[in-house]
Amino acid sequence: MTGNEGNELPFGTLVFDTGRRRVGRVAGHLGHRLVLHPPAGGDDWDADPMSVRPATAREELTARLHTRTPKPREDDADGPEPP
Known part of the structure; x- marks a missing residue:
């Protein structure tokens, strides 16, 4: 547990969800949930x-790299079409 209960994190804060083991940005508050x-x-x-x-800092860097590295599309898996 992290002890964030009652301590609202501001919108846009980059956080790590230990339950799902995922990085996310706070997009809102839904009752007692983020x-x-x-x-x-x-x-x-x-x-x-x-x-x-x-x-x-490491999780933030990893998240930044994932947002800047384009994922290959399935139709581009073999590279560009020859002319």
């Missing part, structure tokens, strides 16, 4: 504030 958004995009999820802590 709404988190993956930095590289994707579906939001809700998390128990007791299982969320601020992301470490």
Whole structure:
């Protein structure tokens, strides 16, 4: 547990959800739960504030790399079409 209960994290804070072992940005508060958004995009999820802590520098760097490194599309797996 991280002890974030009652300690609202500001919107946009990069956090680590220990329950899902994922990094996310605080996108909102839903009752007593946090709404988190993956930095590289994707579906939001809700998390128990007791299982969320601020992301470490290493986790933040990893998240930044994932947002800047384009993922190959399935139709590009063989490379570009020849002219």
